[in-house]
Amino acid sequence: MKGVFAAVLTPMRDDLSVDRAAYAEHCRRLLDEGCHGLGIFGTTGEANSLAVSERVEAWEKLVEDGIPADVLLPGTGACALPDAVTLAREALAVGAPGVLALPPFYYKGVSDDGLFRFFAELIERVGDDRLRLFLYHIPPMAQVGFTPELIGRLLDAYPGVVAGTKDSAGDAERIERLCKEFPQLTVFAGSERFLLDTLRWGGDGCISATCNVTAAQSRRVYDLWAAGDAGADAEQASLTETRGFLEGFPPIPALKAIMRVRTGDAGWANLRPPLDALDDERAQAVAARL
């Protein structure tokens, strides 16, 4: 798994259930726009606002609806070990080549030993050689994160299984360090702001919320880099400007607002609480200015 991945939004009906048709349509559009893969049901996908059974059902339907399983990187993060095990097993059953796993995020100030034990138990309880674990580092939300030392311990203990990371700390130096210290690790930046740098450091791409609306441009950066890097800086600068504009808004509400304006589907205004939709005026403004 490498390249440009959108952290896919989850469209919902007015009763807050997943809108199956709109979801498959959005995934297809993102692939058409150039995404190499789809990070489904992560932070942007409101995964933790859905029950385990709702998540699994949505993945199954997505594949039934024709989205190829081999581009999917489902989020399987959960505070409870049995939930994390269930989600990882079901992701494998659906045919996803990897899973993106949060650390357990309720207790704060936990030790690397405790987190190591969580992932060791997870890997052993899943008990499937096909498991490819991507460590989801997003301290602004989870608060709990992966130290480079913990990543190293997990790589040593479970080589091949611990496959990669998505780094959403917003810290370029950390991404560079991970790329260089762990060449065997697939490193995705959590923002397309760092896409070109990450590729040049030996990393693999980005998985980003804003790729729901910047997929085509992000893909151009990737392709210019892959073709020898000529012109990549200018394209990255333009992409970074777009990203910078989007960073001025609450990300999930703003991205759903843009999709609402672009598609004309009012359902895109639905977010599970505690997230709020942007009001109409702000929604129109963000979409127009983008």
Added chain:
Amino acid sequence: MKGVFAAVLTPMRDDLSVDRAAYAEHCRRLLDEGCHGLGIFGTTGEANSLAVSERVEAWEKLVEDGIPADVLLPGTGACALPDAVTLAREALAVGAPGVLALPPFYYKGVSDDGLFRFFAELIERVGDDRLRLFLYHIPPMAQVGFTPELIGRLLDAYPGVVAGTKDSAGDAERIERLCKEFPQLTVFAGSERFLLDTLRWGGDGCISATCNVTAAQSRRVYDLWAAGDAGADAEQASLTETRGFLEGFPPIPALKAIMRVRTGDAGWANLRPPLDALDDERAQAVAARL
């Protein structure tokens, strides 16, 4: 519901499943030692480290095993609205007179509007007049919390249903404010350190992790206050000293270590990751000094 409630530890077997027999025994002991009620499956009970189905099964067995349902205040906190609904419904089905509900705690920096909408949806989806909701404010863990303004809005919108709060912010002034501003709200301090003050401010008691080992002494403070307050200050000072000693240790590991030494049951050393047990030497030391 009022008085001294332990935030009950959850004993686990070596495979990390709930130890049914040890759990009922521990709950019985806490009631014998003077607890008016039992705050089961909150932070101290490692609730968020268990799947929804595990939590519900443990409550059902506890009642089957003879613990009276009418002393139970089960934690029903979850990030996902459908999980919070399921847990609240099942708590009612078991016969619990109230539920202790965390705010959804994955997304940070969320608005009072978004949290209001979460609890409004929860109450409406549970759809049961028997529901009595206790708002669980514990910002050191959940990060997300209840502003007094939000509590007021919920009380206005759902009088009778929004019944109380457990306040674990560690802020005496806030507890005093809630007691005085919302006389219709049952206010439990999250620490027996504030027990006597809370009662004098018009509040109702405490729900505390350390009451797993201070139940008898906490009850003496309550009874002295109820009998006219004579001697309550001295007993509270002694209780506060005990609490202060315990605050020097990671709470859940230390409390399980004390139970292990007291009961001789090695299973008390089991914690779900990411929490770690205290090592043997420290476990013996904390139990001996207590």
